[in-house]
Amino acid sequence: MTPTVKAILDKYEGTSAAVKGNLSRILMQGRLGGTGKLIILPVDQGFEHGPARSFAVNPAAYDPHYHYQLAVDAGLSAYAAPLGPLEAGADSFAGQMPTILKLNSSNSWATTIDQAVTGSVKDAVRLGCAAIGFTIYPGADKIFDMIEEIRALREEAEAAGLATVIWSYPRGGDLSKDGELALDVGAYAAYMAAGLGAHIIKTKLPTDHIEQKDAVAAYKDGDWSTMAKRVAHVRQASFAGRRINVFSGGAAKGTDAVYQDARDIRDGGGNGSIIGRNTFQRPRDEALAMLDKLVKIYKNEE
Template sequence: MTPIVKNILDKYEGTSPAVKANLARILMHGKLGGTGKLVILPVDQGFEHGPARSFAVNPAAYDPHYHYQIAIDAGLSAYAAPLGMLEAGADTFAGQIPTILKVNSSNSWATSINQAQTGSVEDALRLGCAAIGFTIYPGSDHIFEMMEQIRALREEAEAAGLATVIWSYPRGGDISKDGELALDVGAYAAHMAALLGAHIIKVKLPSAHIEQKDAKKAYEKLDASTQAKRVAHVVQASFAGRRVVVFSGGASKGADAVYQDARDIRDGGGNGSIIGRNTFQRERGEALEMLAKLIAIYKNEE
C-alpha cells in the first residue's frame, strides 16, 4: 500500500478493516493504483435510458463482456453495473477488476423521481464485489425513503465488509433544472452522501449558479470562477476532503471537454472520474485512447 492510499484510509475512522480492505482494492487497482486517483466505468445507462439510446451508437456495447474487458484493458480502478450486467460476466472476469454492484435503478418512463432496489448485499458478496452503489435524489418527494433505505443497506454492507458508494443527484421538489447542477446544491448533495456514510461519493460537476435563496449570502465571498475552484468546494463539503469524491462524466461530449473536466477535477482536489457514455459510446480503440489520456491527466502527465 502506498503512503497516499494509507493516508486516505486513515481518514475513515470507525470503519472496519474489512471495508478498508475493499476500499484499498479499488484504490490500489489498475494504472492509477496507489495514486489516490480513480477512473471507474459505470454501465447502468441501459436501465436509466434504454438499450438503444445507450448502446446503438456502438453495438459491441450491448454485450456485458465488452464493458468488463474494456475496463480491464484500460487499467481502470473499478467497474460498476446493475445485477444482470455483473452476473453476465462474473465467472469469466472473476478477480480481474474490482466491481461495484449498483443496487438500485430507475427508468426513463417513470413519472416520479425514485429508484427501485434491484440488487442486494447478498448479491454483491456472491459476485465478489468490493462495494455496493446506491443513488439518492435529494429534492425528490421520495428522498427520505431513499435515505432510510441506504442507511439499512450501508449497515448490512459494512457488516459484510463491503464499501458503499453513493450517487447523489439532486432533482425534484423546489430544485430548478439549472439548480440540479448549481454549486450550492452540488455541495449540499455531496455533504448529504458523506453524512449518510458513503465511503465514495459520486456527484456531477457543478456550475457557478447558486440556486438556494437562503444560501446566496454564504456564497458571496467564495471564488467559484473556475470549474476547478468549484470542484474544490464540493471536496470541502465532503468532510474537508476526508471522503473520496468522484465526478460523473455526464452526457456524451467532445473529447477535449472530457479531458478538461478531468484536469479541473484533478486541480480541484477531486479523486477522479466515473465515466460511462463518454467512453463506451465510442469505438473500442477510441475509448481506450481516451481512457489512457484520462489516466495520464490524473498522473499529472498531461
C-alpha cells in the same frame, strides 16, 4: 499500499478493516493504483435510458463482457453496473477488476423521481464485489424513503465488509433545472452522501449558479469562477476532504471537454472520474485512447 492510499484510508475512522480492505482494492487497482485517483466505468445506462439509446451507436457494448474487458484493458479502478450485467460476466472476469453492484435503478418511463431496489448485499457478496452503489435524489418527494433504504443497505454492507458508493444527484421538489447543477446544491448533495456514510461520493460537476436564496450570503464573497475552484468546494463539503469524491462524466460530449473536466477535477483536488457514455459509446480503440489520456491527466503527465 502506498503512503497516499494509507493516508486516505486513515481518514475513515470507525470503519472496519474489511471495508478498508475493499476500498484499498479499488484504490490500488489498475494504472492509477496507489495514486489516490480513480477512474470507474459505470454502465447502468441500458437500464436507465434503454439499450438502443445507450448501445446502438457501438453495438459491441450490448454485451456485458465488453464493459468488463474495456475496464480491464484500460487499467481502470473499478466497474459498476446493476445485477444482471455483473452476473453476466462474474465468472469470466473474477478477480480481474473490482466491481461495484448498483443496488437501485430507474427507467426512462418513470413518472416519479425515484429508483427501485434491484439487487441486494447478498448478491454483491456472491459476485465478489468490493462495494455496493446506490443513487439518491436530494430534493425529490421520495428522498426520505431513499435515505432509509441506503441506511439499511449500508449497514448490511458494512457487516459484510463491503464499501458503499452513493450517487447523489439533486433533482425534484423546488429545484430548478439550473439548480440541479448549482454549486450550493452540489456541495449540499456531497455532504448529504457523506452524512449517510458513503465511503465514495459521486456527484456532478457544478456550475457557479447559487440556487438556494438562504445560501446566497454564504457564497457571495467566494471566487467560484473556475471549475477547479468549485470542485475544491465540493471536496470541502465532503468532510473537508475526508471522503473520496469522484465526479460524473455526464452526457456524451467532445473529447476536449472530457479532458478538461478531468484537469479541473485533478486541479480541484477531486479523486477522479466515473465515466460511462463518453467511453463505451465510442469505438473501442477510441475509448481506450481516451481512457489512456485520462489516466495520464490524473498522473500529471498531460
